[in-house]
Amino acid sequence: MISLSDVSKTYNEGRPNAVTALHGVTLDIARTGVTVFMGPSGSGKTTLLSLVGCMARPTTGRITLDGEPVSGLPERFLTELRRVKFGFVFQRFNLIRGLSVLDNVMLPAAPSGEDPKAVQARAMMRLEALGLAEKALMPVEVLSGGETQRAAIARALVNDAPVLIADEPTANLDTALTHRFLDIVAGLRDAGKTVILTSHDPRIISASAVTAVVEMRDGQMVRGRG
Amino acid sequence: MIFRTPILTLLLVSALAILVALGAAWFGQRVLRQWDLTSGSRAQLLMERRTELISTLFAMVMLAEAVALFLFVFNADRMAALFVGAMCAVGTLNVNPYGFPALYAKIGVFFAAAVWLVMDHVDRLGRDYPLTRAKYALVLAIAPLVIVAGGLELAWYLGLKTDVITSCCSKLFTPANAGISDEMAAVDPALALWALAGAQVLVLALGTFAAKTGRGHGLFALAGAVFFAVALTAMVSVIALYVYENPNHHCPFCILKPEYGYIGYAFYIPLFGATALALGLGAVAPFKRRGSLRAPLPPVLRRLTLWAMAGFAAYGAVTLYAIARSHLILFG
Amino acid sequence: MKTLRRQRALADYTLAALARRKVKNSALVGVFSLVVFLLASAMFFASALRHEADTALQGVPDLIVQHLSLGRQGMISEDRIAELESIRGVSKVRGRLWGYYYDRVVGANYTVMVPDGGAMPPPGQVIVGEGVLRARGLDWEGAPLFLSRKQGDLSRFDIAKTFDSDSALLTADLLLMNEADFRAFFSVPAGVYTDIAARVRNANELATIVDKATRIMPDERFVTRDDIARTYMKLFDWREGLMVALGAMAMLAFAIFAADKASGLSAEESREIGILKAIGWDTRDVIAMKLWEGGLVSIGAFLLGCVAAYAHVFWFGATLFAPVLKGWAVIYPDFPLAPVIDAAQLVTLFLLTVLPYAAATVVPVWRVASADPDAVMR
Numbered sequence: 001m002i003s004l005s006d007v008s009k010t011y012n013e014g015r016p017n018a019v020t021a022l023h024g025v026t027l028d029i030a031r032t033g034v035t036v037f038m039g040p041s042g043s044g045k046t047t048l049l050s051l052v053g054c055m056a057r058p059t060t061g062r063i064t065l066d067g068e069p070v071s072g073l074p075e076r077f078l079t080e081l082r083r084v085k086f087g088f089v090f091q092r093f094n095l096i097r098g099l100s101v102l103d104n105v106m107l108p109a110a111p112s113g114e115d116p117k118a119v120q121a122r123a124m125m126r127l128e129a130l131g132l133a134e135k136a137l138m139p140v141e142v143l144s145g146g147e148t149q150r151a152a153i154a155r156a157l158v159n160d161a162p163v164l165i166a167d168e169p170t171a172n173l174d175t176a177l178t179h180r181f182l183d184i185v186a187g188l189r190d191a192g193k194t195v196i197l198t199s200h201d202p203r204i205i206s207a208s209a210v211t212a213v214v215e216m217r218d219g220q221m222v223r224g225r226g
Numbered sequence: 227m228i229f230r231t232p233i234l235t236l237l238l239v240s241a242l243a244i245l246v247a248l249g250a251a252w253f254g255q256r257v258l259r260q261w262d263l264t265s266g267s268r269a270q271l272l273m274e275r276r277t278e279l280i281s282t283l284f285a286m287v288m289l290a291e292a293v294a295l296f297l298f299v300f301n302a303d304r305m306a307a308l309f310v311g312a313m314c315a316v317g318t319l320n321v322n323p324y325g326f327p328a329l330y331a332k333i334g335v336f337f338a339a340a341v342w343l344v345m346d347h348v349d350r351l352g353r354d355y356p357l358t359r360a361k362y363a364l365v366l367a368i369a370p371l372v373i374v375a376g377g378l379e380l381a382w383y384l385g386l387k388t389d390v391i392t393s394c395c396s397k398l399f400t401p402a403n404a405g406i407s408d409e410m411a412a413v414d415p416a417l418a419l420w421a422l423a424g425a426q427v428l429v430l431a432l433g434t435f436a437a438k439t440g441r442g443h444g445l446f447a448l449a450g451a452v453f454f455a456v457a458l459t460a461m462v463s464v465i466a467l468y469v470y471e472n473p474n475h476h477c478p479f480c481i482l483k484p485e486y487g488y489i490g491y492a493f494y495i496p497l498f499g500a501t502a503l504a505l506g507l508g509a510v511a512p513f514k515r516r517g518s519l520r521a522p523l524p525p526v527l528r529r530l531t532l533w534a535m536a537g538f539a540a541y542g543a544v545t546l547y548a549i550a551r552s553h554l555i556l557f558g
Numbered sequence: 559m560k561t562l563r564r565q566r567a568l569a570d571y572t573l574a575a576l577a578r579r580k581v582k583n584s585a586l587v588g589v590f591s592l593v594v595f596l597l598a599s600a601m602f603f604a605s606a607l608r609h610e611a612d613t614a615l616q617g618v619p620d621l622i623v624q625h626l627s628l629g630r631q632g633m634i635s636e637d638r639i640a641e642l643e644s645i646r647g648v649s650k651v652r653g654r655l656w657g658y659y660y661d662r663v664v665g666a667n668y669t670v671m672v673p674d675g676g677a678m679p680p681p682g683q684v685i686v687g688e689g690v691l692r693a694r695g696l697d698w699e700g701a702p703l704f705l706s707r708k709q710g711d712l713s714r715f716d717i718a719k720t721f722d723s724d725s726a727l728l729t730a731d732l733l734l735m736n737e738a739d740f741r742a743f744f745s746v747p748a749g750v751y752t753d754i755a756a757r758v759r760n761a762n763e764l765a766t767i768v769d770k771a772t773r774i775m776p777d778e779r780f781v782t783r784d785d786i787a788r789t790y791m792k793l794f795d796w797r798e799g800l801m802v803a804l805g806a807m808a809m810l811a812f813a814i815f816a817a818d819k820a821s822g823l824s825a826e827e828s829r830e831i832g833i834l835k836a837i838g839w840d841t842r843d844v845i846a847m848k849l850w851e852g853g854l855v856s857i858g859a860f861l862l863g864c865v866a867a868y869a870h871v872f873w874f875g876a877t878l879f880a881p882v883l884k885g886w887a888v889i890y891p892d893f894p895l896a897p898v899i900d901a902a903q904l905v906t907l908f909l910l911t912v913l914p915y916a917a918a919t920v921v922p923v924w925r926v927a928s929a930d931p932d933a934v935m936r
């Protein structure tokens with residue numbers, strides 16, 4: 001269970017350009033299932049996701065992860081937590097150009113000091129499961145949109161993190177690829193992973209794999225379902 | 227004199243060290259006043275990130291200072307050829323009254339920095355910054371030392387006049403000359419060797435105990451400091467005699483010369499390294515029971531203890547080697 | 559183990575990153591190695607000269623006595639030889655004849671000496687340094703050397719042999735003559751010498767002996783070998799120091815350049831670091847990675863610069879610096895310098911170049927590394 005209680009986030013706090021992106025959000029996210037944050041642009045979905053994923057600390061309020069408070073932790077702690085607990089797929093995928101697919105997938109494991117052979121084996125396994133094994137040694141810039149996304153998913157899963165976080169994963173995909181993505185998500189859910197997405201794509205929100213939807217508006221939660 | 231490459235280099239290192247020490251001290255006082263891990267504020271976050279910068283810079287400059295200490299002595303030895311009456315580093319250091327104080331200050335900086343680096347290393351093991359306050363309190367003490375050392379060094383180099391007739395080791399380390407150096411020289415050789423053996427046994431025994439049980443690092447540090455003092459006394463009183471194969475030459479600097487195969491470095495590098503590690507261990511031992519360190523600290527303490535013991539043992543081994551190789555017979 | 563593997567993974571990433579930005583990094587290494595090259599050349603060259611001087615000084619007598627009249631050096635009477643021999647501890651006292659000869663033909667100064675002992679050339683013959691031959695353009699075997707002291711007066715000497723170039727620093731302009739030839743050529747009367755050389759067996763007694771001798775011969779000046787060595791050393795040190803100070807300015811300029819480069823990251827590079835932070839790299843991981851980068855660049859530049867300097871000084875005779883360090887003599891020794899480098903020199907050079915570079919780049923690197931991890935989410 002990931003719980004947020006009365007969480008607010010203000011960017012550029014104390015400066016004239018301060019923006020409060022989230023106002024007193026209270027929310028529980030189940031550890032089994034697929035949760036989607038939906039809402040219009042600028043409603044604070046990405047901000048909420050970054051707080052849930054230990055990317056940033058809330059300005060006020062508490063976040064607990066499986067009962068452990070994480071909102072007050074030093075950044076160093078938070079980073080480590082993020083590395084082992086969360087995998088991220090970004091809106092623009094953010095693979096590093098010039099590196100091969102395999103190198104990109106292995107990157108999140110670099111700071112943990114694991115045996116490189118073990119990491120590589122795990123990365124190859126993920127790539128294989130996502131149908132990218134034969135592209136492993138290609139540079140990422142030659143991949144197609146769907147392949148890029150799958151490479152990004154493989155990277156998010158390489159540390160065996162129990163929670164997968166994806167920001168607008170289907171924004172640039174056509175219907176076929178969106179369905180393929182939903183299949184992957186369903187597979188992960190069945191494997192016991194927690195998946196948290198943001199989207200304003202009705203195809204996602206109405207998908208059968210989705211177990212909970214959180215609707216946002218102007219930095220506030222307006223409705224939760226599931 | 228200032229236009230000598232090693233001198234320019236040493237002054238550069240000192241200047242950088244002073245800059246970094248000042249910056250670190252400024253940040254240190256802020257840490258002591260404002261550090262609050264429980265606050266999630268942006269200011270605290272930025273301060274946490276800044277500790278990474280200060281640690282990196284400080285570690286870098288202090289490693290350079292350790293190398294500079296070696297260069298300092300080496301260069302003093304080389305410059306002996308420039309001064310009438312100087313045979314080794316002692317003569318050069320004696321050219322004006324700032325030489326020896328500069329050396330002692332630099333040694334002080336070396337040990338303080340080593341303690342700090344050990345603390346920094348341990349601090350990074352725990353995720354909740356367990357030693358950060360202590361570390362920055364220490365920075366406030368180290369900064370003035372670094373400045374004093376740099377100042378003395380500069381004063382010494384500026385005061386190096388080649389027309390000065392200086393006095394060297396043959397005058398300094400003799401019973402005829404009053405002072406601590408002659409007292410060290412006057413210690414009975416047999417007594418000095420026994421004391422060295424005793425200190426060696428003590429330090430290794432305490433080290434073994436600390437490595438085995440994970441306790442008693444404070445005592446080990448103390449024993450290390452005692453060993454350091456005894457080792458230097460033994461060097462002046464008897465080991466030097468064996469190295470030079472001359473019953474009257476007590477100088478602890480001439481052994482750094484090429485004529486003696488640079489054997490001095492084989493003595494001093496392990497001795498200084500081990501003592502520095504031991505002191506560092508003593509400084510971090512009180513933090514063993516901190517929650518975030520309980521798991522990661524013991525293996526690191528053990529490893530550092532073993533390294534320190536290896537250094538102390540190396541000093542003893544090199545001593546035995548020097549005695550065995552020597553043609554000088556002092557006893558029997 | 560874990561630490562090592564982490565460092566290896568970071569180093570691997572760095573290598574790949576360096577390879578991806580070849581142009582920028584080669585430019586950096588290029589400029590840096592140029593600075594290292596300048597500094598290293600100056601240091602290697604000065605130490606080679608010091609070494610040459612040391613070798614040469616081994617043949618210099620322990621004590622030299624000169625006669626001073628009106629504050630200038632004059633010829634010394636041979637009576638002093640016996641007086642000096644009477645002092646205990648002094649041996650092998652002998653008078654020396656030497657002087658300078660200005661060769662109007664080529665505008666060069668030669669040092670003319672009467673050697674003592676074995677190497678004495680027979681009357682009418684000379685032994686010359688290779689610099690003299692070069693100046694005169696006497697490249698064929700058996701060519702005679704004509705020297706003239708005053709208008710219309712020409713002396714012919716045959717060249718007995720030339721010096722090999724082992725200690726060329728001191729022999730390049732040297733011309734050895736028979737004693738009788740020397741006295742005739744320079745009109746030096748019998749019974750006087752240029753100066754007197756002596757050996758003192760125990761170096762520790764030198765000061766006492768000089769004291770005693772000064773009391774017996776108040777008009778003479780005593781120069782010990784250590785005095786000469788000190789003068790040489792100071793001269794070379796000072797010149798080297800000056801060049802190094804100049805090199806250090808270049809280093810400073812480079813450090814500023816490097817700091818600028820490190821802080822002005824391309825948009826692509828800062829994005830990359832943002833991504834790394836977002837996927838779980840900590841500030842210190844990024845710093846460590848960047849330190850690897852700086853380390854690899856410095857090591858590369860350091861090695862390149864040192865090797866180039868080595869080649870420059872010891873294979874190509876330090877063509878760029880020689881005029882400054884050797885002095886401005888017309889006759890200029892042409893000889894390979896004996897390679898002498900010690901660890902302390904390399905350590906010095908390393909501190910002098912890599913430390914400022916590292917110090918200059920750490921702050922910008924840290925600035926980059928402390929980016930907010932959530933920055934790439936939008």
Ligand SMILES: Nc1ncnc2c1ncn2[C@@H]1O[C@H](COP(=O)(O)OP(=O)(O)OP(=O)(O)O)[C@@H](O)[C@H]1O
Pocket residue numbers: 011012019020021039040041042043044045046047048936
């Ligand atoms: N670093 C920042 N500094 C200032 N304001 C910010 C920052 N990040 C986000 N904001 C503001 O916070 C608000 C919420 O942004 P957020 O990115 O969370 O929206 P979103 O719901 O993800 O929008 P979209 O669907 O367009 O991605 C916006 O008004 C945005 O301008």
Ligand SMILES: [Mg+2]
Pocket residue numbers: 045046047167
């Ligand atoms: Mg968004």
